Amino acid sequence: MEVQFRQHRVALREGETVLAGLLRQGLPVRYSCRAGSCHACLMRASDGRVPAEAQKGLKADLVRQGFFLPCRCIPEEPLRIDQFEADPPVASLPVIETFMLAEDIRCIRLPADRAVDPLPGQHIGIVGPDGHPRRYSVASLPRRDGHLELHVRKVPGGRVSGWLVDDLRAGDRLDVLPPGGAMVHDRDAMDGALLLVATGTGLAPMIPILREALAGPETRPVWLLHGAQGPEGLYADAWLRTLDATHPLFHYRACCSRQGHSKGCFPGRVTDWLMQYWPSLGTPSVRVAGRPGMVEAVVEFCRRQVDGASLDVLADPFHPHGELPPVAGDRGGQGRRAPPPDPELWARLGNGRILREVLRDFYDLAFEDERLGPYFAGVTRQRLREKQYSFLRSLMLGRRDYMGQRPRNAHHWMVISDDLFDYRIRLLEGCMRDHGLTDEWIGRWHVYEAFFRADIVKAEPLPRQVGGREVVQQGTEEARLEDGGVCDGCGRIIECGERVRFHLRLGAVYCLACSRRDPSGDTGRDGSAV
Known part of the structure; x- marks a missing residue:
């Protein structure tokens, strides 16, 4: 069977996939897992019928346009195909204004633009000075307000958040990527009360959801829980309290987890409030955003309450994207220095015993996982556990005894999205909790995961680097x-x-x-x- 890729004609062997045939000819195509998991190789057929198997898992609109996965496509008739290109920035927008909402949170406003039209609850991409995008939730209703509003918290050591909070000025321009995110609120599909749960800047996507919910003719109650360590983190407290006092359907509850700072707030976490007051809510639709541990805990709690019944829940966990500044220690990818050693974390991990147990359970899950498993083809499970154990041990103890490849070279051929990286983190975090690690220790472990994120997440393969030169x-x-x-x-x-x-x-x-x-x-x- 023959396929035409741009100006090239390739005769496929019997039982050979389109991707395998193109790679056999050395043609420049993008790919990663070669098993239909990552969708990095997505192509479009302009002529010829694509087998249904090659379109499984794709959205209906992509199927209608002829997109397919060449790694799963064994065609039954000739095809004319081309590579699907990733979305470039869709707009370069000037900063209208920028001001502080709290000591470490800055509000940034950009003009509304037809090319960037998020739905309530979605985020947009901002291309940082390092060329890598970071996603920030939109806190406005652009069509109604005339602007896109972002709430950016400065992550300690974060390059992009530090740049946006400290250096950005009115008149500067930002390259913006299209909106995305699964927490898309549809008020017409709701039935009953609406519960919004947020910590930190997880409040940002809740604001447009809240405004749209209260603007309609419905008579459904809306509850909003905003959690922080202390009152200083409740950066929209005054506005929300005023809205609570003036709108009969809206109920705002501030939650402060730090002892001694709970005046006017519920003294505890948002999960503590839910445990106490859930029965009064009925079975609400739930939207939750913020720190990953909180998001996971809230979703799990809500699902337990409905006891197998249907629950309308959408979540957006905010995983750290910042990179740490140069400090003493081993070098990470691309000349950056890795985070400092953390011997206390090593001790909490039983001097390596718990680390081994977590990695054992995690790789047992990952090797069998539909999305992650294809990336481990041809790798022995035990060897991978030992390799990761040795790497993390060298980081946590500040040793220079790890002789394997650094994350950039080890993953240079893999196309891994932010969503897939977050999915992996959630699996790993679940294993950490199974072995008794609290949010504090999980956060300290995630410092290392977050640092190497920039070396692993990418839209296309990178060349290996040896001695500072590309191979x-x-x-x-x-x-x-x-x-x-x-x-x-x-x-x-x-x-x-x-x-x-x-x-x-x-x-x-x-x-x-x-x-x-x-x-x-x-x-x-x-x-x-x-």
């Missing part, structure tokens, strides 16, 4: 395998230190016996079989 990703080369693995040809376990042939573009590893049998049909730069 060309073509052909193969022979190398000594430093981490052990599995031969992609015969499935045999390859021991640490064994010599292999490594496909620079595909990332496939073959033992020398298989490479002489030419398992893939490709040849390396020196003419030898891959």
Whole structure:
């Protein structure tokens, strides 16, 4: 079967996927997991019928437009195809005004723009000075207000949040990405009361949801819980209290978890309030945003209360995106220095015992997970646990004894989205909680996860870097395998230190016996079989 990709015609072998055929010819296509999980390879067929199997999991509007996953496509008739390109910034908008809402939270307003039209509850992307986007929830109704409003909290050491809070001025321009996010509020689909739960700047997406809910003719009550450590974190307290006093359907409750700072507030976390007052709410629709641990706890609590019944709940966990400043310690990706050692965290992890247990459970889940599993093809589970354990130990104790690849090179070929990275974090966080770690210790562990996020999350593969220079990703080369693995040809376990042939573009590893049998049909730069 033949497919035409731009000006190239490729004859596929029997049972070969479109992606495999294009890669076999060395064509420049974007891909990552090669199993339909990441959707990085998404393509569009302009001519020819795509098998239904290649469109499973895609939104209906994409299917109608002919988009498909070439990694799952074995065509039954000729196709004319092209690569789907990721969305570039859709607008460059000037800053209208900027002012402080609290000591560490700045309000930034941009003009409304047709290309950036978020629904209540959604966020937009802001391209930072490092070229990487960060997502911030929209706290306004742009069509009604005429502007996009963002509430940006300055994360300690965060490059983008620090830039937005400290350096941005009126008149500066920001490159903006299209809106996104699953917490899209549809008031017409609601039945009963509405419960909004937020901590910190998780309040931002709740404001347009609240305003739209109260603007309609409905007579449903709306509850809003806003949690912070102390009153200084309740940055919209005055406005919300006024709205509570003047609108009969709205009920605002401020929650302060720090002892001695609860005057006029509920003395505890938002989850404590829910445990005490849930029966008075009935079965509300729930929207929750803020710190990931809080979001997870609230969603879990609400689902327990309905005891298997249907619950309308949408959530947006705010995972940290900031990068830490240079400090003493091992170098991370791209010349940045890793976070400082945390021997107290190491001690809390049983001097490594609990760390091993968490990683054991996490990789058991990840290897079987539909979204994460494809990224671990050809890797032994135990070897990966040991590798991650050694890496985290070196960071937490400040040692220089980790000899494996740094995250940027280890993940250079993987296309990983913010959503997939967050999904992985949620799985890992669940394993941490199963082993008794509290929010404090989980947060200290996440410092390391957040720091290397910029090296792992990306829209397209990156070249490997060796000695500060990029390595060309073509052909193969022979190398000594430093981490052990599995031969992609015969499935045999390859021991640490064994010599292999490594496909620079595909990332496939073959033992020398298989490479002489030419398992893939490709040849390396020196003419030898891959």
